[in-house]
Amino acid sequence: MKIDADVLEAIRSARCEGAALYLTGQLEDRLYRRVNLALSAVGGRWDRRKRGHIFPANAADDIAGLLAEREVTTDSERGYFPTPPALVDEILDLADLQAGQEVLEPSAGTGAMAERIADRGGVVDCVELDPGRAEIIRSQGYARQVAVADFLTLPVSARYDRVVMNPPFAKQLDIRHVQRALRCVRPNGLLVAVMFAGLAFRTNALAADFRSQVREARGTITPLPDHWFKGIRTVLTVIPVRPQLSQLAGRRTAEVPVSEQRASQEGLF
Template sequence: MKIDTDVLKVIRSATVDGLTLRLNGTLDRKLYDRVNLALQAVGGTWNRYQRAHLFPFAAADAIAGLLATGEVITDVDRGYFPTPKPLVEQLLDLAELTAGCEVLEPSAGRGDIAKAAAARGAVVDCIELDTARAEHIRAGGYAREVTAADFFSVKMQRRYQRVIMNPPFADRQDIRHVQRALRFVQPGGLVVAVMYGSLPYRSDRKAKDFRARVREARGAITELPDDAFPGGVSTVVAVIPVREPAPPSLFNPQAPRPEDFTPRPAVAQ
């Protein structure tokens, strides 16, 4: 998103001290809203008690790129839509969590799903590309591990009993993210994912193949109400079991043995 000149002028004149950025002077509401949007895009959160924007790391570093380029990447640009609390609870119910269940939330945003899963007794790890949001999750103290990285750069390992996720929607990234997530789950586990609402109706090969994979796993894709997300973003929720691999063929002595597929036992917490 290109930042208007008047917004850049306000941010340049702000007082920066450690994690804090204070705007100087009185702004009209429309100008403040545009300034606030730009600061939020680089990790700033308005704190009404301190009357300042607070950052999870040095505010000067957070706004350096913004001031140098005159651009920011907003949550909407990234296809990031925070998961509303009622939907979070619905996802956790569908995941059938039990105490000690190991859960991954990739593309975790600010960790809304992870925090609620931990409150139900799950052991939660998070992956989040945006460093400011990853720091926000770490500061919350509810995640066992927080990895600040692109989900597609993280080594795959069948470590988890559940993946619960709200992946990016932009450019149909949701299918790629969910397909990768399936490779992090032990046989007998589940992937529960919010996905873009056009998924059940699209006729492209990627969507067709994905729906076939869900059917084969005896999963389900269910449409969510229009008001599930603010702004009326159309969404569905996919619940996909991860089945035991098929036994090796009797006619192929090189095929993997059944014990090769034995999942790692859950570690007692």
């Protein structure tokens, strides 16, 4: 996203103190929304108590690239759509989460689901590609582990009772993320995922094979109301992980490169 001149000027005029950035004066609403969007894209999160935008590290360093390049990649451009709280509760109800169960949340964002998992007594591990968002989760202390990584590149093993996830949708990445996540679920476990509605009607091999996999597992694909994600059509996919699926996952895990096996042994997962 290209940054308009008035947005750049508002950010240049701001005061940076350590991790905090304080805007100067009272900005007009439309301008403030665009400034907030730009700051959010580089890790700045509005803190009502501190009355400023708080960054993971040094605010001045974090906005330096923004000011120099005059453009940012927004959350929506990255495919990041936070899960609304009411939908989080619906997902966890479908997951039949029990206290003490181990849960994985790939593409964890700022921890909307992870926090509620911990509230319900689950032991949650998170994966998040964006370092700023991962640091927000880590700083809250409710996750056992937080890996900063692309989930598709991580080694996997069937060690979780539940996986709950809201993966990126672009280019059918949601299907690839869910297929990989299934390899992380123990026998008789359960996966619940928000996915793009296109998987229900696309005719390409990836979508067709995935639908067959859901049917074979006696899972469900249920449409969600459009209002959850700003008009983007989505579905909730629930997939029980039966022993035979877990055995397949075990064979695939055994085939990962030695470098990935070493990463797993070092505690990444």
